[in-house]
Amino acid sequence: MSTLTKAEIIARNRDTAERFLNGTHSSNIADVAIIDQTVGDTIACHGFPGFTITDxxxxxxxxxxxxxxxxxxxxxxxxxxxxxxxxxxxxxxWASHSGDFAGIKADGRRITFDGMVLYRMQDGLIVETWLHINELMLLTQIGAIPAAA
Structure with missing residues (x-):
């Protein structure tokens, strides 16, 4: 049994997160299968309104x-x-609002929003996620809330 160095653990964690992000944000929706390789069997996710994510x-x-x-x-x-x-x-x-979201009918408009995510890692896998989407920016652009004057 080999023991990984601190640098190797950090590199492994970074690689896992990069593969997860590239797969889940790929233009091919089938690429979400990367979750099977990068996420622990159970997952605790925070900041996903309307979704309970446990596996x-x-x-x-x-x-x-x-x-x-x-x-x-x-x-x-x-x-x-x-x-x-x-x-x-x-x-x-950057994306097109192509499907209903947050009760707002899609109109195809181009939007942009940003955010941050924190992954807790265990044995090279994502086991907990904290997501923060700039919801005000997103919901304003799709017309769910009025733009500030």
């Missing part, structure tokens, strides 16, 4: 629902920081 299938369902609502997505990770226990990413998404 691979519920996590995949969140991304499938999100990707049906927002298509033609482009995204960029502006910062990714990893240590032995956590990986955090600050990101931005």
């Amino acid at each position: 691979h299938e519920s996590y995949k369902n969140f991304f499938r629902t999100f990707r049906r609502s927002f298509t033609d997505m482009e995204w960029k990770v502006h910062a990714l920081v990893a240590d032995e226990h956590f990986v955090s990413a600050r990101w931005q998404i």
Whole structure:
């Protein structure tokens, strides 16, 4: 049995988070299968309004629902920081509002929003997620709340 060094654990955690992000934000929705390789058997997710995510299938369902609502997505990770226990990413998404979301009918408009995520890692897998989406920015752009004057 080999013991990983601190640098190897950090590199493994970073690689897992990058593979997870690339798969779940891919233009091919089937790529959410990456969840099976990067997420622990049980997962605790915080900050996913309207979703209870506790396992691979519920996590995949969140991304499938999100990707049906927002298509033609482009995204960029502006910062990714990893240590032995956590990986955090600050990101931005550009997409078309193609499916109903938050009770708002899709109108195809192009939107952008940003956010941050923190993953707790265990044995190289994501076992807990804290998500913060700039909800005000997103909901204003799709017309769910009025724009500030």
